[in-house]
Every structure is written in C-alpha cells, then in structure tokens.
Amino acid sequence: MSRPIDLRSDTVTLPTPGMLDAMVHAELGDDVLGDDPTVIALEARCAELVGKDAALFVPSGTMANLIAIEVSTRRGDEVLLHDEAHPFHYETAGAAGLAGVQLRRLPGPRGVMDPDDVRAAVRADAPHYPRTALLCVEDTHNGGGGKVQPLDNTDALCEAAQQLGLARHLDGARLLNASVASGIGAARRAQGFDTVSFCFSKGLGAPAGSVVCGDAARMQRARRMRKMLGGAMRQTGILAAAALYALDHHVERLADDHRRTAEIARGLQTAGFELQPPDTNIVVVEVGAASQFVADLATHGVRCFPVSATAARLVVHLGITDDDVPRVIDAFTAVRESAR
Numbered sequence: 001m002s003r004p005i006d007l008r009s010d011t012v013t014l015p016t017p018g019m020l021d022a023m024v025h026a027e028l029g030d031d032v033l034g035d036d037p038t039v040i041a042l043e044a045r046c047a048e049l050v051g052k053d054a055a056l057f058v059p060s061g062t063m064a065n066l067i068a069i070e071v072s073t074r075r076g077d078e079v080l081l082h083d084e085a086h087p088f089h090y091e092t093a094g095a096a097g098l099a100g101v102q103l104r105r106l107p108g109p110r111g112v113m114d115p116d117d118v119r120a121a122v123r124a125d126a127p128h129y130p131r132t133a134l135l136c137v138e139d140t141h142n143g144g145g146g147k148v149q150p151l152d153n154t155d156a157l158c159e160a161a162q163q164l165g166l167a168r169h170l171d172g173a174r175l176l177n178a179s180v181a182s183g184i185g186a187a188r189r190a191q192g193f194d195t196v197s198f199c200f201s202k203g204l205g206a207p208a209g210s211v212v213c214g215d216a217a218r219m220q221r222a223r224r225m226r227k228m229l230g231g232a233m234r235q236t237g238i239l240a241a242a243a244l245y246a247l248d249h250h251v252e253r254l255a256d257d258h259r260r261t262a263e264i265a266r267g268l269q270t271a272g273f274e275l276q277p278p279d280t281n282i283v284v285v286e287v288g289a290a291s292q293f294v295a296d297l298a299t300h301g302v303r304c305f306p307v308s309a310t311a312a313r314l315v316v317h318l319g320i321t322d323d324d325v326p327r328v329i330d331a332f333t334a335v336r337e338s339a340r
C-alpha cells in the first residue's frame with residue numbers, strides 16, 4: 001500500500017533536508033542569557049515582519065497566546081473572543097488557570113465577529129462586573145475552517161475595541177496563510193493589534209516554535225512571563241534556525257497548499273459532498289456519521305479528524321503532493337460507496 005496521506009493537521013510535517021541542514025549549522029548561544037545570535041536574528045526579523053517593536057521566541061502557539069493574554073490583562077479581567085477560538089477550546093483553560101482571566105465568547109460566521117457584538121459585550125464600570133480588558137481575533141480562523149478574516153471587519157473590530165479602551169491580540173497561528181491567500185502583508189493584517197503571535201510549526205513546517213510580538217513594554221513583561229512558565233530555553237538557536245529557514249523557503253509555497261486544498265474541495269463537491277469552500281489550507285466536509293467515516297477513511301490510507309458529529313476536517317501541508325489530491329477524493333468516494 002502507498003504511504004498514508006495525513007491530513008489531521010499541518011503540525012504533522014517533518015523537517016526537510018534543507019531545514020535540518022540549517023539547524024545543524026546554526027550559530028548557537030545561551031538564549032536565557034541573551035546570547036543566541038540565531039534567536040536574536042529571528043526575533044528581529046519577526047518583529048519587522050509584523051510591524052511591531054519586538055518579538056519573543058516561545059515553544060508553542062499556546063504559550064504565545066497565554067503570554068499575550070497575560071501582558072494585556074490583570075487577574076479577574078474579562079477577555080472577548082470568538083465562540084470557536086483556540087484559547088477557549090484547546091489550551092487547557094490556561095487563560096483562566098494561569099492568567100486568571102475569564103473568557104467571554106462572541107458569535108459570528110466562521111470565526112468572524114461583529115464589531116457591534118464587541119461594543120455590546122463591554123461591561124459597564126461597576127464593582128459587580130469584571131473589567132473588559134482585551135479582544136482576541138484569530139486569523140486564519142482554525143475553527144472557522146481556515147477562514148481569512150476580512151480586513152475591513154478586522155479594522156472595525158480593532159477600532160471598536162480601541163475606542164472602548166480594550167487591548168487587542170491577534171492569534172495569527174496561521175497569519176502567513178492569511179497573508180499569502182489575501183495578498184495583504186502580515187504587518188498590515190496585524191496593524192490594529194497590540195500583540196500578534198504566529199507559529200512556525202504549522203504550515204511553515206518547522207518542528208516547534210512560535211513568536212509573540214508587540215510593543216517594547218509588553219514584550220519586556222512577556223519575557224518575564226515566558227521565564228515564569230518555564231518556556232525560556234538555552235541553545236534555542238537550533239529551533240530558531242528552522243524557523244528562519246521556514247521564513248526563507250516555506251512562505252510563498254503556502255499558495256500550493258491553498259491550491260491543493262481548493263482542488264480537493266472541488267473534487268469532493270463534484271463527487272456530491274457538501275463542504276465550506278476553503279480560503280486557505282483547511283476544508284471542513286460533511287460526511288454523515290463523522291467518527292465512523294474517519295475510521296473507514298483511515299483504512300483507505302487517508303487520515304483526518306472529525307470536527308463535529310457530521311463533519312471531518314482536512315488540513316493540507318508541505319507533506320502533501322499533487323498526486324495525493326485524486327487519492328483523497330477517491331478514498332472519500334470509496335468510503336461513501338461502501339457505506340451504501
């Protein structure tokens with residue numbers, strides 16, 4: 001049987017030979033002492049890429065979000081985010097458990113919130129209420145099937161939040177997917193935000209690492225918080241080298257992932273499956289009884305996750321080739337036919 005096609009997540013990629021070579025030859029130092037030249041170079045490059053004062057290299061997107069939330073809030077504050085936002089569902093309630101904040105979820109189609117809902121959610125200044133301190137936006141939106149946030153709406157969200165005295169954080173785990181798909185640079189997409197995070201371990205194909213960026217004061221606090229969380233590491237240049245390699249070699253190619261995702265989506269639609277047309281590298285497909293369908297699909301060499309009782313999510317990444325596209329469509333069709 002040919003190799004399995006793993007569409008569970010874009011986090012399953014393995015470092016390419018070129019990336020491994022960059023890691024092996026990275027110039028290293030003790031990053032906790034501020035001595036790792038490769039980390040210093042990565043942080044400077046990331047800050048410039050998103051148009052912020054400074055950046056901090058952290059082990060994961062989860063830690064990046066937690067730090068970003070902590071540096072813009074106090075214990076007992078309330079944070080506004082979308083109903084399907086990553087920190088609410090998939091970050092082990094770290095915002096509550098470690099930053100001591102309450103998360104309040106707002107509705108919106110595919111991760112896109114309405115500025116009026118932000119205005120309506122902000123609490124009055126009274127001793128009964130938590131202080132509404134922060135708005136988080138996710139671009140692309142994972143739970144929304146890789147949705148690229150419409151920029152005019154993002155601007156309106158940030159403007160509403162700013163007028164009401166809220167800080168703004170952009171969870172840009174897949175910000176460069178959004179940037180490549182929209183043709184709008186990462187700095188412009190992050191313009192209205194005080195902090196922005198993005199990940200190297202997803203579409204960019206590095207084995208680990210994310211970055212949180214923002215103004216100098218917040219990033220100073222962020223560095224202390226990273227240390228408190230145990231996220232300050234020593235010769236991290238070995239990982240920063242993979243991230244730099246990814247920025248050099250794996251950004252433009254995200255367009256290939258998006259094209260393949262669109263081809264899979266079109267093929268599945270032609271075969272009669274209902275789905276949300278993808279913006280980027282994620283497509284959510286209606287399959288009926290999703291757990292059973294996904295288990296059957298694995299026996300046809302295609303792996304993915306169910307995301308609801310009736311839908312499966314496919315995530316395309318640099319381990320997926322053009323030849324895999326018809327194989328995915330054939331596997332879906334075969335599973336549906338065998339269930340009839």
Ligand SMILES: Cc1ncc(COP(=O)(O)O)c(C=O)c1O
Nearest residue numbers: 060061062063086138142171173
């Ligand atoms: C939108 C979003 N934010 C944050 C994260 C967390 O990243 P990590 O898995 O590196 O902790 C993810 C992970 O998939 C994500 O999709």
